[in-house]
Amino acid sequence: LAAILRNIKSDLNSHEQSALLEVFHSFYECGTSTTFFRHSGELVALSFLSATTSPLHPLMPTRLRRRRAFGTAILLVALLLWALAPQVAAAQPLQVTPGEVDFGILKSSTGASRDLVIRNPGTDRLEVRLQIDGDAFRIDSDTLRFAAGAEMRVQIHFSAIDIGAYRGELSLQIKELFGSKKITVPLNAVVDQAEISIKPVAGIDAGEARVGSSVERTVQLSNTGRVEFVIDSLAVVPANIGMSLRDASARRLQPNSSLDLVVGFSPVADGAVRGRLAIYSADLPEGLIDIPIAGEGLAPRLAVSPLAEVGLDFMTMEVGHRERRSLSLLNQGRADLDVDLRIDHEAFTAGVDSVLVIEAGERRDVDILFEPRYEGPASGLVVLRTNDPSRQRIELALTGRARVTPPKVEVLNRTPIIFGGVPIGNPAQEQLLLWNRGGSPYTVRLELEDEMGAEFALETAAVLLQPGESGKVGLTFQPKEIGDREAVLWVETESGRSRIELHGTGKFLKLSPSAHDFGRVPVGEASSGLIDLVNIGNADFTISRVRSTSDDFIPYTQISPDSKFLLPANSLRSLPINVTYEPASRGLSSGTLRLEGFWEEGTETLEILLNGIGVAAEIELYPAGTVDFGFVILGDSTMRTLVATNSGDTSLQVEANALTREALVEPQSFSLEPGESTTLKVFFSPQAFGERFGQILLVSNDVRDKAQPIKIKGQGVLENIDLAQITSVTVSRKDVALPIQVPWNNTPMVLRDGTRIDLRFLLPDSLRQALVGRRIDIEWTELDENYDPKGGGKQTTLQIYEDAGGSLLAEDLNLRLKEAGTKRVRMRLTTHSYPGAPPQSVSQIFEAGGWRWDFEAKPLVSFLTIRPGRDWTDSDGNVVRGETERLIGLPGLAFVGWHNSEHPAVSGIHLTATGNVLEALSTGNSIAISLGLAVSMYKDRFLLGFGWDIYDSRTKAKRKGSQDYIMTFKYSGLF
Known part of the structure; x- marks a missing residue:
């Protein structure tokens, strides 16, 4: 109770505090009562005092009793407030965020911290004790004090080495009056390590690579674990094997991701190398991963012959001469050898390009040339730069000496120089060979003596020979006569003039006869001729083949490549050849008889000219081309003339043969001597309408055209006819059709109303040929009262065929005249004798x-x-x-009439009735009706009539005072 008073003492004023003290000092006078209530889920018993007047003190002053009663009431109220206040605070003494702390997945030995936010939402100060259950979890402080409404952050730290799941609990204990309240916050964490897989599993094999080249290979690292993998460093071990990592920086590999590492292989020597790619990381249990790497370097290996220490010695040679030595390069390695060859002295040159590529196991011989220009010793170096790792530079010494000696020219030909047998007119070539064996240049002079008439020729008269150089001088022999021919060639050298004889023999081939003429031979016939062939030359000729260049000349001989014939020189024997001439066309024919064979100089082809003239008859027509007769009336005949000429060499026999019945030529047979002409009459009589074609063949002995065609062209047309003569017009109103005579002069022809008009075309035998095939166009156009066209016309066509009878009806005319409709029409009939001909037409209204x-x-x-x-x-x-009565405006009616409503004068007579209606209206329905006749005038407009009364209901006085008839002048145009 004292603790309660201490807690609530600060909330009471001094008057209330003194009242409470007096109450507590009078405990012995107070009765007790107990009240039970729940506080933080527990049943609490509260006993309090009731201030009553003690029986031991009956004489207690009234003031004191009042003060005690007041104090008792205050104490009761305070205790009730205290009992209720903890119950409200117990609902939410602290607010903790988050309700559960999860550290996620962490790496081993990696610490982590999380913040826990605690807030005091109440109005009292709180003291909270913190306690963690879990070895891997810790906090910085175990006690927190919160003012009312205050908020604080508590850091929870986690650190573990072993892999696994960790769980803990943070307890927050709050002190209260009767005990304490505890709030727990679950703590969770997982410790894991990275799991690394390598592809390819066997590591990196760079394969074979040539020294100086580079290849790249890739290895893939994949992190299949749940935590990040940190690569601290990467290295290739050992470092001198030619392997290198393209990017050796530190990397981070997130979970479920991969990383490609590129390793380059640049071999530095020949042979296989092995190593490893080391990946250092604190996240690995062992601290590193070793990935095997391997490769094989292919390097060339150069061997030089002679050895570099020996070099090349060209010894002593003449200035201006050239000496050659061979330098052998052998590639004993396993890769291509690149050699860059350089020579540092101008007297020494290489016979190849400066850059060489030698394949593995191959050998290359390089010619080194020594060509001194000055006298004395010369030395130089051959520098070889290679891609051989062991011998990248090689130097070979070059030495030589040059000297100058006098010239010494030698003739290398044997004397005499023999050209042999040469056909007359043909040149033969030989060469004079000279060689300067000395050490100085010399000019050799040449002179030719030819007494035979310039049959020998010299290419040049002087030749300059350098030391050690040889030269050639061309000699030509072209005989002009047969037999042996001679000349002398003088050669002047440093040792004097020397004489060289030139010998040759002139030979020729010539056949006789050189031509054969067959004369005039008719075309289509054959003429044979015998050619007796002899060789009048001085060389034998062996014939292996005889052929003709023209198909008109056919040789007959048994000579063939398997059966040769020797035709000796000087006409010792002849060769008979039978040749047949069969001209295929008239005129001159030429050809050659070719004799192919060989003689001492080789193969030869000789020719004999063959001539002949082919003669034949030939017909020519003028004018040439198709005979066009134009338009010809069916049944008529027309004529054209042609001129036939024999332009050949023999008599012409001609017979005409017409291929159509519509054409005829006269005369049908005739003959013409060479150069003669005759006139042909060609008749054409068309038997059908339209374009007609035909041919007449002139069969003759013309070898070029044995059947000369005369092409016929014409057009059969119909004879002009009188359409009015063959046209029959019939009219009908009901069933009976009657023919009428139509003048066809466009004068209006009046027909009765409702008359149907039909056309029928007569086809008499006398005009049938002019009508069959003809087309007749029928057109009728409606006219107005001024006889001008009204609207478009209507057309129909009638085609007359061969099978038509004696007459032909125009079926699709459908023309009926109506005064209330089609009252006036103009009918036009049109026809043509042939397409494009002027029209023939008639018309009628x-x-x-x-x-x-x-x-x-x-x-x-x-x-x-x-x-x-x-x-x-x-x-x-x-x-x-x-x-007498004179009435105006009496009505009437016309019943029956004989009239012509279009007549301008008297137009008819009518039966009429007239009524005196006006009088009936004014006299009490009295009326008079008259019946009579009336004559109409001017198209039935005006009528003059006379009528008798047939009914009269007028008054008696009216009837007796006037006649029983009337005279009327009427008008009908108003209705």
């Missing part, structure tokens, strides 16, 4: 109308009606004078 009986109900209005008056006697015997 038909009109509905004329005199006719007509049952009509035509209303009439009278201009003037006259009913004469008459005197009559009344019942008293008095004479009453009659009065």
